[in-house]
Amino acid sequence: MDSAEGAPAARIAVVARDPRLVEAVRAAASLAGVEPPIVLTGHAALLGAVLEGMGGFAHLFLQESMTGVDSTLLDALAEASPGATILPLPAHAPPEELESRIRAALTGGPPAPPTPRGGGLAGMARRLDGDDGLLLRYQPIVRVRDRRLVMVEALARWRGDPVALGPGSFVPALERAGLARRLAAAVARIAASDLMRNGAPAGLAVSVNLPVDELEKRDTLSWIADQLRAARMPRHRLAIELTETSPVRDFSRLGRSVRRLRARGHQVLIDDFEMDDRRRRLLRLPFSGVKLDKEFVQSLATSARARQQVRRLARQGLSMTAEGVSTAAIWRSLRNLGVERAQGFWLARPLPLAALPAWVDRWRASQAG
Secondary structure, three states: OOOOOOOOOOOEEEEOOOHHHHHHHHHHHHHHOOOOOEEEOOHHHHHHHHHOOOOOOOEEEEEOOOOOOOHHHHHHHHHOOOOOEEEEEOOOOOHHHHHHHHHHHHHOOOOOOOEEOOOOHHHHHHHOOOOOOEEEEEEEEEEOOOOOEEEEEEEEEEOEEOOOEOHHHOHHHHHHOOOHHHHHHHHHHHHHHHHOOOOOOOOOEEEEEEEHHHHOOOOHHHHHHHHHHHHOOOHHHEEEEEEOOOOOOOHHHHHHHHHHHHHOOOOEEEEEEOOOOOOHHHHHOOOOEEEEOHHHHHOOOOOHHHHHHHHHHHHOOOEEEEOOOOOHHHHHHHHHOOOOEEOOOOOOOOEEHHHHHHHHHHHHHHHHO
8 A cells, every 4th residue: 555755845836838827826936935936837747747756845836727738647746745735726817816826825724635526425436436536546566686567556546626635535434335345346447447558568467455354255256357357457467455454354264265366366465564563374374475564664774673574574485565665775675685576656656547658668768777
């Protein structure tokens, strides 16, 4: 599972083609005594900012109804600046109205949260089976040995105004409402459809999160197969990450479920495995591997006990993926410890589909160089 990193600083970005809007933001920034804004004038500039992981903005000003720009790139830019004030600017507003809006944003209180499309829980539930509610980010997962991209993790977002909402804003509510199955099916459906499109990285595997209550059900294989069949995605390209939103009550049943999924060709991973994890009993079951939680991974540089536990997991023959790889030093430590794969902001933030092929090209070029 993913989590936000970083905090907003007193920086401003404006995404606009209209020079009048750009100048209005520049003037307001000068009067407020903050540094001039970063200006992103179109799709290419916005894509570049997302690929660079540009973030840490305190304020984001977005031109309303800006054609030729993928809205998911705007969402990703905003996501890299958690806590930022986000203000859409109408291109045809009178100058005094623009000035007032921008000044209020720069000097006002906490920003209003994005509004989910579909309204409340009932409206969101109606949109789960369509294409105008749920959307996905894809975080690259790289093999440590040869730096080859081998998988992406699909991470849920919800379309909203002015930008998309993070998982904490809607996933727990949907699960409490008994909609975990529909949410998981929608994620599998969208991920399979996205990665089988022309232009998507060929042959790439994708992992999706599934809570233990859903993984244990006998018909899980059936609905997963339905989503893959509709997109014509081979079964081996979909991996399942077990998330623990509720405790495991029946280890035998869970073991049978894991065996059935692996027999169909799916990898099944334990997500967010911690140092001294109380779920160590799960390692007796036939999981394909574990994903080491971010705090566990980031303690490897300073904790001999953490390194010892990782080596012990490697001796058990478990495939390990390190989450939250945020520095080159952490990356360098992984190979010696027997960690097979890595993901984290040092490699790439979670990306919208629109940015994934460009990131793949950039990553391959960097490795060739």
